[in-house]
Amino acid sequence: MIDIPQICAVSKDNFDAFFSLIEELADFEHLSKPSFEAKQRLFIDCTENNSRIEAYLIYSENKTIGYTIIFYSYSSFLAKPSLYLEDIYVQPEFRSKGIGAFIMKFLAKKALNSGCGRMEWVVLDWNTSAQIFYENLGAVHMKEWFPYRMDESALQILANT
Numbered sequence: 001m002i003d004i005p006q007i008c009a010v011s012k013d014n015f016d017a018f019f020s021l022i023e024e025l026a027d028f029e030h031l032s033k034p035s036f037e038a039k040q041r042l043f044i045d046c047t048e049n050n051s052r053i054e055a056y057l058i059y060s061e062n063k064t065i066g067y068t069i070i071f072y073s074y075s076s077f078l079a080k081p082s083l084y085l086e087d088i089y090v091q092p093e094f095r096s097k098g099i100g101a102f103i104m105k106f107l108a109k110k111a112l113n114s115g116c117g118r119m120e121w122v123v124l125d126w127n128t129s130a131q132i133f134y135e136n137l138g139a140v141h142m143k144e145w146f147p148y149r150m151d152e153s154a155l156q157i158l159a160n161t
Contacts, residue, residue, distance in 0.1 A: 003060045005102050010046045010055035010067070017064040018046070018057055025089040029124060058090065058103060066090035068103055072114070080117035083107060088121075104137055122147055 010018045019039060026033045034042065046055045058066035069086040085107060090099050111119045123130050131141065150158065 003062075005065070005099050006059045007056050007103070007106055008059070010057055012043075012047050014057055014064070015043055015046060018055060018067055019043075021057075021064065021067045021089055021091070022087070024091065025087060028089075028092075053086070056106075058099065060094060060099065065094045066099060066103065068107065070107065070110070072116070073120075075117055078117035080115060083111035083114065083116045083119040085119060085121035100133055101137065 008014070019034075019042070022042075023033045045051045045053050053069050053071045055069045056067060057064050058068070066089050068088045071084050071086060072081045073084050074080075075082050088100065088103055090103070107119060121134075123134065135141070
């Protein structure tokens with residue numbers, strides 16, 4: 001039987017554990033790990049007042065087993081904020097034990113307490129287990145929306161044209 005998980009904000013004291021989980025997620029998603037400079041920016045964004053994000057560590061059995069990062073966007077049509085889920089990660093050995101649902105329930109309460117009209121996130125197209133997990137919680141795949149992205153170099157090109 002697994003302990004009831006605990007969630008706490010990322011701080012200067014637990015940042016290294018948090019960052020190691022981000023590196024695990026990068027491996028899982030077959031992505032490059034964050035650079036040293038990115039790690040420094042993330043540290044500032046996680047630990048300073050008025051940061052751009054909120055980051056939380058998930059603990060169970062006296063060890064860190066996952067994390068989540070959120071921030072707020074705004075819906076002009078709802079005229080309410082939206083909670084945006086940037087990352088949710090649970091170590092493989094702790095999956096299918098209710099921890100993901102525990103985190104999502106925590107985030108749903110946080111969204112409602114913050115006056116949000118919705119919570120949004122994206123899922124990699126190959127991560128069918130995550131897709132099924134979210135749909136089982138009542139999330140809807142927004143098939144009519146296509147995500148777009150401009151990386152920093154594209155932003156620089158556009159800004160300088």
